[in-house]
Amino acid sequence: MPSREAFLARVREAAERGRQYRIHSPTIADDIGYLGAGDDIIERFALEVTVVGGEAFVVSDLNAAREQLRQLLNQLNARSAVCWQHELLARVALPDLLATDGIQAHDYGRLEPMSADERRQLLLACDVGITSCDWAIAETGTLVMCARPGQERVASLLPPTHVAIIERQQIVPDLIDAFQRLPGGTTGELPSNVTFITGPSKTGDIELQLTTGVHGPGKWCVIVIAE
Numbered sequence: 001m002p003s004r005e006a007f008l009a010r011v012r013e014a015a016e017r018g019r020q021y022r023i024h025s026p027t028i029a030d031d032i033g034y035l036g037a038g039d040d041i042i043e044r045f046a047l048e049v050t051v052v053g054g055e056a057f058v059v060s061d062l063n064a065a066r067e068q069l070r071q072l073l074n075q076l077n078a079r080s081a082v083c084w085q086h087e088l089l090a091r092v093a094l095p096d097l098l099a100t101d102g103i104q105a106h107d108y109g110r111l112e113p114m115s116a117d118e119r120r121q122l123l124l125a126c127d128v129g130i131t132s133c134d135w136a137i138a139e140t141g142t143l144v145m146c147a148r149p150g151q152e153r154v155a156s157l158l159p160p161t162h163v164a165i166i167e168r169q170q171i172v173p174d175l176i177d178a179f180q181r182l183p184g185g186t187t188g189e190l191p192s193n194v195t196f197i198t199g200p201s202k203t204g205d206i207e208l209q210l211t212t213g214v215h216g217p218g219k220w221c222v223i224v225i226a227e
Helices: 004-019 041-051 062-076 087-091 094-100 116-125 175-181
Strands: 055-059 080-083 104-106 128-131 135-137 142-146 161-167 194-197 202-204 210-212 219-225
Touching: 004 175, 041 055, 041 219, 055 062, 062 094, 062 128, 062 161, 062 219, 080 094, 080 116, 087 094, 087 161, 094 104, 135 175, 142 175
Parallel strands: 055 219, 080 104, 080 128, 128 161, 161 219
Antiparallel strands: 135 142, 142 194, 202 210
């Protein structure tokens, strides 16, 4: 298996080759390398989320995030949710919020003892998936999500709506920054699955007709805690 350093070296080489084919303009310097995401990393991330078809909500603190999530769930008329087990969601008091609003919550602890058929039926019926992320990329409005017990990818892929709650410290400027922070330590061993999510699910046919929500969530919302 290739080492972590070799993998990152190939990414850098590919990025460098790609820059050789960019459109040349007198306003763009040829020696531009690392671009980053500007001075306001939250503003850039929220803008890019909107550009790719998502909805970004920048809030001040945990209480504001909880209230924004409640509003979204009310608008969706959500009755059930598949949820990550994540320390940020615990600080938002997600289980209490869902219980208070009469929304049935399904997480790893509840689903793991069930049979495959039982899990399938419950998950297919969920109205919304609620997650956080490992990292968020400001340059492209992308969420980076590593699959692990309690943080399965099904929460961001199966329900018709995906809501992610993140905070400032999870946002990195660009793709290279995200790769450098992927788990694996010195072993170079990546998680079993790493998903990069940029906007709601999209697909296009041979007539170039773009359709959302065919292979995943058609609605994608990110709540960013600026605190």
